[in-house]
Amino acid sequence: MKVIVFGAHSSVGEFVVSKLRINEHASCAVVGKENQIELLEKRGATEVVVYETSILQRLFKGFDAAIFLTGISPKAQTGKTVMVDHESVIETVREAERQGVKRFVMMSAITANEAAGDESREIGAKEMPDEFLRQSNLTYTVVQPGSLNDKPGDGKISAAVTLDSATLEISRENLAEVLVATLDAESTFNKTFEVADGETPVSEALASL
């Protein structure tokens, strides 16, 4: 599969690129700065592109799937403003659809849903891109991870539509493995689910959704 990774220079993005390489997917890493190219090439990206708004209109051409890593932090607790440029995320989703990408995996956060009930929009619009994605014609998956940590990934997680614990954590490496595994896990198509570190191997946990 040819996969384009948005936000590849983020701490999760690096791992996503390596995992794509391990799973023999070709990857295009979209980064913010030229300085980040070397890092992602070393992590195994097939190609690296520095993002500019002008290239968005042809960026997705030829790719089968996209993984989109947003900057929502699950550590921003209830009631805290979270800055997400939801307009640009929505724009990206629209372009992906137009340019023929079939599969779209978005990393969100467990706390993304809390903004939905807030009509004043004082605490941001964290859930809007997710919502827009659900309404598109793309085969989407929205992955909502708990707060991220730097433990080495052991490939074991728990996943469910709603996980029942307030303090959920997931290692960045595990999350990357989940994001990459969802690409061709049909059980996750058109679904939104939460993940955290757990006891079940990734493939099993995803199959049970």
Place this chain on the structure above:
Amino acid sequence: MGLTDYLVVGLFVFIAIIILVPVLLFIYLYIKDDRQKQHSILRNFPVIGKVRYFTEHIGPEMRQYLFNADNEGKPFSRKEYQDVVKAGKYKERLIGFGSLRDFDAEGFYIRNTLFPKLTDEMKVDNAEKIKTRVYKIDGESLFTRKEHNEEKLIDPFYLRDEDAVVLGEKTCRQPFRVKGQVGQSAMSYGALGERAIQALSKGLGLAGGTWMNTGEGGLSDHHLAGNPDIIMQIGPDLFGVRKPSGEFSWEEFKRKSELPQIKAFEIKLAQGAKTRGGHVEGAKVTEEIAKIRLVEVGKTINSPNRFYEFGDVPSMFDFIEQLRTVGGKPVGIKIVVGDLDALENMVSYMKESGKGPDFITVDGGEGGTGATYQELADSVGLPIQSALPIVDEMLKHYEVRDRVKLIASGKLITPDKIAIALAMGADLVNIARGLMISVGCIMAQVCHTNTCPAGVATTDKKLQDGLVVDEKYYRVCNYIVSLREGLYNLAAAAGIDSPTQFERKHIVHKDELGRISPVEEILHAARRTQMQKEG
């Protein structure tokens, strides 16, 4: 007699013992003190005079624990010590409520810019993460601290490939490329125990982008335990590369240079620490030591304080050439800067002959880890902050600076001190005591006695029991990585994108009156004293 009587008698006996024993002991000690001829205080004030010796004995510990302020204490203050321990244990360098540095005192400062570099503008190679363990505090109360250690993937903060420091780039068949600027200074197996050496080896191997200097005690299996890059030191005693008769053995040298872990050789001219020449008691020459150092078991070794192989600059350079030809790896020298004429003589010959070392390790007078004579430790050789700019400038003056790398050492245990050394002209920095602290050293200052309470600077099996290699080596790794990270922080503040770009202009010296002066002032002053000496 009834039971009551027995009890009464028993009570009397008991009381008599309680009173009698101390009284007898007191009288015994009184007479003993009064009659001895060694201590005048005890002769004049028997028993009570012992208070002096007792308090004197526990003084260092008391000062360290209770009475020294955080910024006092030599060679390292409590604060400096804690900075190192925390970096190793928690991989943490944050402090609260401001610096404890004495800003009225003189010292060097790093010049920050108005527009520092952003994190993502830094030229750093973080592609390969390091799997280490760090401590996390779960809760702390007056008498206990609950903490656990957990696995963590950390950024290694390597230099980019294009910024890597290369020793012997143009001269050697196998140059040594190193992607970090901080490594371990020379510490021999024997001076440190096998557990400390193993912990260092494994920690440095895990951290990567660093090196381990064997010290002149030769290469042991303990050095190879963690597969780090190794700089093998050769002292005048030629341990590890000698024939039984004591001459240099080219076969042994060739054998050592073929080991892939050995990346470079360092000839130790800096015998400031051991002007007396090496001396190892026969009893200490165990089978293992004999095998490593290539000496005879059980036989006392007396070695010279200067090489027999050469006695002046041209013959030394010829020896270096030969080592390089046979070994194919970089060869450097380690010096302590004292006499500038002798140094200038060597540097000018470097230019004249086109020969010379691939790197020069400049050991500051304040360096020298463990056991040495007081007069040598305190007053021989210039401190690193004077020596380094002088050597750097001299090499530049004779246009040979590009042929040789400078490694600096001398109490450079925190990122800011390392950055200052880099700005003064160092390419790389050696650390000894900082790394000893990270494997458990508590600064008991008994390195020369083989009774190190932390099991670091001792070969005593029982004391070494305290040092758990598999716990300590993570701290070594964390400390080194933390230093590299700190260097990148400082580089960003100075407006450069890699710590390899530190230059003289990035630091400034402030004196007690608040006047600031550039590093060049040191050079002017050095030139002036040299001229006075000549004139």
